Amino acid sequence: MSHDIRVVLVDDDPLVRAGLGMILGGAPDIRVVGEAGDGVEALTTIGVEQPDVVLMDLRMPRRDGLEATRLVVAGQGASGRLTPTRVIVLTTFDTDDMVVSALRAGASGFLLKDTPPERIVDAIRSVAAGEPTLSPTVTAQLIASVTSGGSDRSTAARAQLASLTDRERDVAVAIGQGKSNAEIATELYLGVPTVKTYVSRLLTKLGADNRVQIALVVHDAGQS
CATH class of the missing domain: 3.40.50.2300 (Response regulator)
Structure with a gap:
């Protein structure tokens, strides 16, 4: 800024x-x-x-x-x-x-x-x-409560992830683990601008307002 x-x-x-x-x-x-x-x-x-x-x-x-x-x-x-x-x-x-x-x-x-x-x-x-960003430590504490919202939400979240490409799903799971764009780029051998492009696609495909909500979909699907 x-x-x-x-x-x-x-x-x-x-x-x-x-x-x-x-x-x-x-x-x-x-x-x-x-x-x-x-x-x-x-x-x-x-x-x-x-x-x-x-x-x-x-x-x-x-x-x-x-x-x-x-x-x-x-x-x-x-x-x-x-x-x-x-x-x-x-x-x-x-x-x-x-x-x-x-x-x-x-x-x-x-x-x-x-x-x-x-x-x-x-x-x-x-x-x-x-x-x-999500702190990985706090994310671990929240997984149980995020995924305990019932089978309907879990089913919907799994369907949302199933609609993604393999690479989009990889990025989504990494976001769910609290990783930054730079960390995702290193882990998946991508450039940071490419990761940002994937994040933008995920926001659109998952109907999310921010990456925290992407993480919640991942957690609901049991993929974190």
């Missing part, structure tokens, strides 16, 4: 917001432009600041982060339409079911609250650049 990455922090704990602010304050290309303590306040703040990325807690009073994520991704603000904004949800392992729901609502990824500072910064940069 040619400008600073504008970030809004949403968490009901002021200490968490302060800690994130300190972490991001050390990144020369990231600027915290607003904070909110719940989902209702978040929609107002996001509408005013129009950030590139929102770090969104899930468990908050008045309106939780799940509902706020749905509205932000859909561009529905407190007083009208928002410019659709990318959302990274913040979570702990005991909220797996809410994380899966948030990803299905269109969140671009998620971070654990104990994620090392440098990885938080890297994740924000990746999401702002349009390349959401």
